[in-house]
Amino acid sequence: MNSSESRGTSSPNSHVDLSSPARKAAFLVLCLLLIGGYTYRVLRSYLASHYAAKLDVESLELAMRMEPGNAQYADRVGRFLSYARQDVPASVAPYQQAVRLNPHEAQYWLDLANAYQFTGNVQEQGRALANAVYVDPRTPAIAWQAGNYLLLQGQIQQALRQFRVVVESDPTQADTAISLGWRATHDVNALMTDALPHESDAYLRFLQLLQASDQPKEARIVWHNLAELHQPIDPKRALRYFDYALSHGDVDEARTVWNDLLRSDHRLLPYSASDDLVVNGGFEEVILNGGFDWRYHPTSTVTLSVDDSTVHSGLRSLAIDFNGRYQDAGVFQLVPVQGNTEYVFSAYMKAEGLDGANGPRFTVGDVLNKKSYVMTDDLVGSSSWRHMTATFKTDENTRLLVLAVVQVPADTRLKGRVWLDDVSLKKK
Numbered sequence: 001m002n003s004s005e006s007r008g009t010s011s012p013n014s015h016v017d018l019s020s021p022a023r024k025a026a027f028l029v030l031c032l033l034l035i036g037g038y039t040y041r042v043l044r045s046y047l048a049s050h051y052a053a054k055l056d057v058e059s060l061e062l063a064m065r066m067e068p069g070n071a072q073y074a075d076r077v078g079r080f081l082s083y084a085r086q087d088v089p090a091s092v093a094p095y096q097q098a099v100r101l102n103p104h105e106a107q108y109w110l111d112l113a114n115a116y117q118f119t120g121n122v123q124e125q126g127r128a129l130a131n132a133v134y135v136d137p138r139t140p141a142i143a144w145q146a147g148n149y150l151l152l153q154g155q156i157q158q159a160l161r162q163f164r165v166v167v168e169s170d171p172t173q174a175d176t177a178i179s180l181g182w183r184a185t186h187d188v189n190a191l192m193t194d195a196l197p198h199e200s201d202a203y204l205r206f207l208q209l210l211q212a213s214d215q216p217k218e219a220r221i222v223w224h225n226l227a228e229l230h231q232p233i234d235p236k237r238a239l240r241y242f243d244y245a246l247s248h249g250d251v252d253e254a255r256t257v258w259n260d261l262l263r264s265d266h267r268l269l270p271y272s273a274s275d276d277l278v279v280n281g282g283f284e285e286v287i288l289n290g291g292f293d294w295r296y297h298p299t300s301t302v303t304l305s306v307d308d309s310t311v312h313s314g315l316r317s318l319a320i321d322f323n324g325r326y327q328d329a330g331v332f333q334l335v336p337v338q339g340n341t342e343y344v345f346s347a348y349m350k351a352e353g354l355d356g357a358n359g360p361r362f363t364v365g366d367v368l369n370k371k372s373y374v375m376t377d378d379l380v381g382s383s384s385w386r387h388m389t390a391t392f393k394t395d396e397n398t399r400l401l402v403l404a405v406v407q408v409p410a411d412t413r414l415k416g417r418v419w420l421d422d423v424s425l426k427k428k
Helices: 003-008 021-052 057-066 071-084 088-101 106-119 122-135 140-152 156-169 171-185 188-195 200-212 216-227 235-247 251-264 266-271
Strands: 302-307 317-326 331-336 342-356 361-366 371-375 381-393 400-406 413-427
Touching: 071 088, 071 106, 088 106, 106 122, 106 140, 122 140, 140 156, 140 171, 156 171, 156 188, 156 200, 171 188, 171 200, 188 200, 188 216, 200 216, 200 235, 216 235, 216 251, 235 251, 251 266, 251 331, 317 342, 331 413, 342 361, 361 381, 371 381, 400 413
Parallel strands: none
Antiparallel strands: 302 317, 317 413, 331 400, 342 381, 342 413, 361 371, 361 400
């Protein structure tokens, strides 16, 4: 390669020659321009932020002019006009500018939809809401507003699907969303299909609504679909529905609810009935105070406790302390049975210092027909474990019995302690 070709080829290590004063001056001017431009942009952004923080529309509009590409400032102007000035029509234009600058922010579309709603532009309100949902389909506030709009437009299924987002994601609004969907449709299947996520909590919320509005037929449908989810079921809410079914005399539904509840949680399996129809007859399990387990009414006159020091068999018994005032023991258990069938009742009671005109005893009676089948002798004073037993036959239409510890009559004073253990009811 000749010397001229060598001189015409740039070296990888070539650099700008700043030895000339003119070149130095030009380079300095370029640097100053770049620094000045950057400083101007930073200063303008700072000033725009400063003005945007002020609570007057003139400062907000000045911030918009200084940074015309900032969608947040445009939305702030719209909000100021809407809420501070109460001039919603004037807020439409800045909201429109905000969504033009940033169509990917759902809140801007929601603000625009609110403005359209106020000004009566229903068509544009729907379009803005549709864009908000498209941008952010999982936010409850957006779904709630979209659902209400769709409901007013008669688009029921689409509205219910938006309410489903609310039920899934916002527990504080879930009941309201379900209630609104129910009032709009009164269609259990529509709500379960479109408005309820496949979660036991949502179904229990709907069930509670149906109980409150006294819809036993619809409540039954919801419970059976809830059971088919094969998910854990909150016992307290399930037992409230259990009592609701019994209040309508539906013993079969109560039995179904009880069995479904036991299957939903393996920890409840000890409460399953066997050939002995009394649940937890030895008081070995925690008393649920509901369903077909033992129940009690807490009062200031009677104290109940599980005792592991005095037992007939097993590890525990139930102790009842009477404090000397007028009282009812308030301990009982509901037992589903068959009509026209013979049963044998058996229980053990032990007394200590029972002082009163009459003492506690067991009774067995028909809940729905108010018929008494068994009344054992009462206990007074102190005694060792005494076996209480009786055989009886139910009437043809008997479906539900109650086993209870009572005083007869119930308005006499009693003081002392009694223990219960090994309570059972079996077919003969």
